Amino acid sequence: MSISIKTLPNPEHFVGHKACGGCGGSLIVRWVLKVLGEKTHVVIPAGCMSAVGFIYPQMALGVNAIISPFAATGAVLSGIAAVVRAKGLTDVPVVGFAGDGATADIGLQSLSGALDRREKIIYICYDNEAYMNTGIQKSGATPWGVRTTTSPRGFRPELDAPKKDLLRIAAAHGIPYAATASVGYANDLLKKIEKAGQVDGPSFLHIFAPCPTGWGCEADATVQLGKSVVDTGLWPLLEWESRQLTINRQPKKFAPLEEYLAGQGRYRNITEDEIAALEAVRDRNWRELRAWNIHSSVNPDFG
């Protein structure tokens, strides 16, 4: 039976952790382990999910798990994948959960190496759009306009480069499967986890993970923000498979950006002009995505 919110398995593998109430990252870890099951081996670099999961002497993961150095998620995943291969195990998913800082910035070369070697790993970036564990510093995945402790006025230098595009970076390695997802679209996310688990080779998931503490939003807003970021067109749901891009959800009309921005302290400075500028960048991004989509379906080899 294919996975959905109706068939999400009951066994829990992430309970008693110390994440803030309503943490999107912890919801992702919980879901992924439910889908992949108790044989999963987990790597988590320095960051919120390791800090809240492994608090000595407590161990909130119910499966085998290890904390990796901040920059080394891809390398440690590769090591475990090598052992799994050497032992001839076929039913042990090897999965990493890394924050956006650990993925887009410091761990990028390690991730690139693992993707290039075609390791059989599942790399999940839970994207809370800043370095949360050390106090909300701006990362390469913090969007333009967001206030962090190191970008107090809220602005990245260039609106033209609103945030590192991790899906394209992963896809550029020619790996079998890469996708984006959001906690607001649970069925889509769960199916992508299931697919990633079946891929023979590396897979990469970039998942939107609201963070009430770092974003200055309500603890119960996590799923609603995960929906509205998609509905406003700011977070397209995508799949890159067999060198072809699929846009999983194409809103006919984008919801107004204000709906998403309101209620998030990290956007409290933003002006109307700046919202209009954000819209223009979003629209350009969608034009490029549609062109990529058409191009890759006509000529997958050059996708």
Next chain:
Amino acid sequence: MADQSDWKVRPFQRPKNPQDWPLTPQCESGYLATSNSGWRTLWPQILDNCNSCGLCFVYCPDGAIAKGENDFPYVLADWCKGCGLCAKECPKDAIRMNEDDQK
């Protein structure tokens, strides 16, 4: 670990002798030494109009909602942080966030 009911607080006794400390940086998988109940100011009360759809179970980031008889949900006092996500996402408005009256 299997179902939610397997996740119990197991108090951690600080060993007297150095050789008795765990060799790894933490205890075995699933060893929970402290409850999270002290984090909470609100407690989700599940009302009778719940239709057991299971969405609250899906969305709880803490795995603090279990399914009881006929899948009727119940909340685990050790792990619920009172975040209110279950109540917000319940399609039947069948969860009311009350002042916490649990331990």
